[in-house]
Structures are given as C-alpha cells and as structure tokens.
Amino acid sequence: MEYEERFEKAVQVTGVGLLVNLGLTLFKLFAGILGSSAAMVADAVHSLSDFLTDIVVIFGFKVAKKPVDKSHNYGHGKIETLSASLVGLMLLIVAGQILFYGLRKILLFVEGENLEQPALIALYAALLSVILKELMYHYTILESRKINSMALTANAWHHRSDAFSSLCTMIGIGAAIFLGGKWVVLDPLMAVFLSFIILKVALKIFRSSINELIEASLDEETEGKIRQIIQNTEGVKALSNLKTRRIGNNIAVDIRIKVDSALDIGEANRISIHVEHNLKKAFGPYTYVLVKAEPYEREPAGKPEDGKIPEHAEHSEKHDICLRKQPIKEGKNNRF
CATH class of the missing domain: 3.30.70.1350 (Cation efflux protein, cytoplasmic domain)
Structure with a gap:
C-alpha cells in the first residue's frame, strides 16, 4: 500500500468510528438519564471518550503523513505513536471515572438508599451498543493489520472495550429490570467491573506507545x-x-x-x-x-x-x- 493511501485509509476508518461513536454517545446518554441507569450513563461517558479519541487519532494521522523536512529528518511518524498514547491515557481517565461513578452508587445502596430501577430503553441502548461496537472493532482491527498502524489498533481495542462495557451494562440492567429489588445494585456493580476491563486495555496501549516514544528497542x-x-x-x-x-x-x-x-x-x-x-x-x-x-x-x-x-x-x-x-x-x- 502506498504511503499516502495508507493514511487516507486510516482516516477513513477512524471517520466511520467517529460517526458511530457520536450517535451512540447521544443515544446512550439519553437512555441512561431517561432510563435511570448508572451503568448506562457510565457507558455513555465511555462512548464520549471514543468520540474524542477519534478526533485525536484523525488529527494524528493528518500530521503523521507529512513528508520528511528540514526539522524532521525521520518524518512525522511519532505523531501516530503519540496519538496512540493519548488514546491509552483517555481510556485510563474513563476507567477511573466509571469506577468512581459505580462505587458511589454502590455505597449509597449499602447505606440503605433505594436505587431506582432502570427502564427498558437503557437495555435496548446497551444491546445496540454491543452490536455496533463489536462490528466496529472487527472492521477497525482488520484495516489496522492491513496498514500496520499502532494508533488504529489502539482505536480498535477502544471499540472492543466499549463493546465489553456495554455487554456488562446490558447484563446489569437486565438483572436489575427483571429481578428487581436488591438486584438493582447489579447495575452499578457492572459499571465497576467494566472499569477494570477498560483499565487493563488502557495500560497495555499506553505502555506500548510510551516505550516507542522513549526509543525502546524492538521485541x-x-x-x-x-x-x-x-x-x-x-x-x-x-x-x-x-x-x-x-x-x-x-x-x-x-x-x-x-x-x-x-x-x-x-x-x-x-x-x-x-x-x-x-x-x-x-x-x-x-x-x-x-x-x-x-x-x-x-x-x-x-x-x-x-x-x-x-x-x-x-x-x-x-x-x-x-x-x-x-x-x-x-x-x-x-x-x-
């Protein structure tokens, strides 16, 4: 694949993800607030981070494709790596936010406060997110392997982490809706669980990109x-x-x-x-x-x-x- 074509393909793939993430962010936030679901609101925040990440990655690819010049004798390829590290950093922040949000709800439940039962719209939003984000993962990871892009690979795993989080959210919301009572606490419990999944992926991406930025040797x-x-x-x-x-x-x-x-x-x-x-x-x-x-x-x-x-x-x-x-x-x- 030609040099210019590689970056055009990367921007195209990321652009598709950007549109999907924007739509999911708005729908999940609406469903989380209307459906009284802590896990869905947390999931919407995760989708928002995906949307912001896509913007960062597209900007990174736009800069990285610039040719060698007097001040950059080895080209601008490190910008792509920097984009990947920012993706990892955003995932770390998102994991922390979701963890805090879920723990706060759980503590309220332990102190005797009744948590509101989620509505069906939150469950539908979670199911739609699982399907779309898993499809986006497979599409993005396939293209990242074709053009050998760390930033695109990181973004693909960002899609999959969102699919995992939505799956956990769907399980928690489903249990809270159909079992009711004390099982409502499963909604924020799943939010905490998915925060650890996101954290693991974030650390892997962040460590890999930072190693490259500090001139680590190849494997x-x-x-x-x-x-x-x-x-x-x-x-x-x-x-x-x-x-x-x-x-x-x-x-x-x-x-x-x-x-x-x-x-x-x-x-x-x-x-x-x-x-x-x-x-x-x-x-x-x-x-x-x-x-x-x-x-x-x-x-x-x-x-x-x-x-x-x-x-x-x-x-x-x-x-x-x-x-x-x-x-x-x-x-x-x-x-x-």
Whole structure:
C-alpha cells in the first residue's frame, strides 16, 4: 500500500468510528438519564471518550503523513505513536471515572438508599451498543493489520472495550429490570467491573506507545529476524552492535557488519547495500537502515561457533568506518 493511501485509509476508518461513536454517545446518554441507569450513563461517558479519541487519532494521522523536512529528518511518524498514547491515557481517565461513578452508587445502596430501577430503553441502548461496537472493532482491527498502524489498533481495542462495557451494562440492567429489588445494585456493580476491563486495555496501549516514544528497542522476535536476514546476506561474516527502534509505522536499524578484510571498499560497500535492500524487502521500503562495515578479525581459538555467523563484541574505534559514506576510488590498493 502506498504511503499516502495508507493514511487516507486510516482516516477513513477512524471517520466511520467517529460517526458511530457520536450517535451512540447521544443515544446512550439519553437512555441512561431517561432510563435511570448508572451503568448506562457510565457507558455513555465511555462512548464520549471514543468520540474524542477519534478526533485525536484523525488529527494524528493528518500530521503523521507529512513528508520528511528540514526539522524532521525521520518524518512525522511519532505523531501516530503519540496519538496512540493519548488514546491509552483517555481510556485510563474513563476507567477511573466509571469506577468512581459505580462505587458511589454502590455505597449509597449499602447505606440503605433505594436505587431506582432502570427502564427498558437503557437495555435496548446497551444491546445496540454491543452490536455496533463489536462490528466496529472487527472492521477497525482488520484495516489496522492491513496498514500496520499502532494508533488504529489502539482505536480498535477502544471499540472492543466499549463493546465489553456495554455487554456488562446490558447484563446489569437486565438483572436489575427483571429481578428487581436488591438486584438493582447489579447495575452499578457492572459499571465497576467494566472499569477494570477498560483499565487493563488502557495500560497495555499506553505502555506500548510510551516505550516507542522513549526509543525502546524492538521485541526479541523482530530483532532475531533482523539478525537472521543480515547473517544470510552473502559476504557478511559477522555482525555487532545492533540497535533498533520504531518510528511510527516504520522501523530503524543501525548495525555493524564484518566483511573479509581482503575486499576493497567498493565490494564491501555493495555488501552493505545488499544488507539494506534485504531489510527493506522484509520490513518495508520506508525502513531506516544504517550499515557500517568493518574488516573481519578472526576470533582466537576456543569455543566453536557451531557453523553460525558470530556476533562480535564492540571493538575499538580504529575500525569504525561507515563504508556507505566513503568515496570509491579506482585502483587495486583500496583495501582495509
């Protein structure tokens, strides 16, 4: 998928969610007040956070698609990550609000106050929300996988958390309506229960996006794949000092490779280019790759490497030469 097309698709998907969330927020708030349901009012607040989140995400995508410029040499991909972190933060706030709202109602019940029995309109609103939000989750998560977007994935889980909350709300309201009496307390109890579900999802999204913003390395599985690709590149005898990070939808790789010291600079440079091309083929054309080539120094006799290409420890800076930036001169004496 082309760069511009990716962001257009993300905005389109989020725009659909925005309209759905706006409609649900208004209907659920109306149903919660008219139907005297604490859980439904809490659920409406959750839908309102979804609506506000959609606005943040759309703004993030609009900014993130801007090309590289003088002040942003790696593009604006981090804006997408920032949007995801804001989604997580909003979910944390919503979880806290719902928890407080539900606990307050429960305390009133414990102190002997009679809670008003919810009306059927609140139950219908909860059922409609479960259906629409689950559909929005599947639609959004499918598109997020196609374009590999953390922000869209976070928003998809925001839809699902709303579906879960509406399901809990529906159970609580249904029990309060059809069982009556002391069972009315199930309405705020479900509000408390769903707040913990939302909290779990929020922490997962928030932690992942914050790790990316503070330049955390990629996961071990991805780094293992990167090492394998480099090791399988013809001419690479060893590798060292692998550094990775994520920049929005793309990844950045900084690696040192060891090549035969008998090769001239031009030949070593071609191996570096092959490493770069192989990584971009695996992780996408917008992958940032910096390859530094060094002469291979044989390790002293000792433990065998079992046929595997070794990963050397950091050596002195005397061999720290970035061959991608060295001019290739004609002649037979261009050796390491």
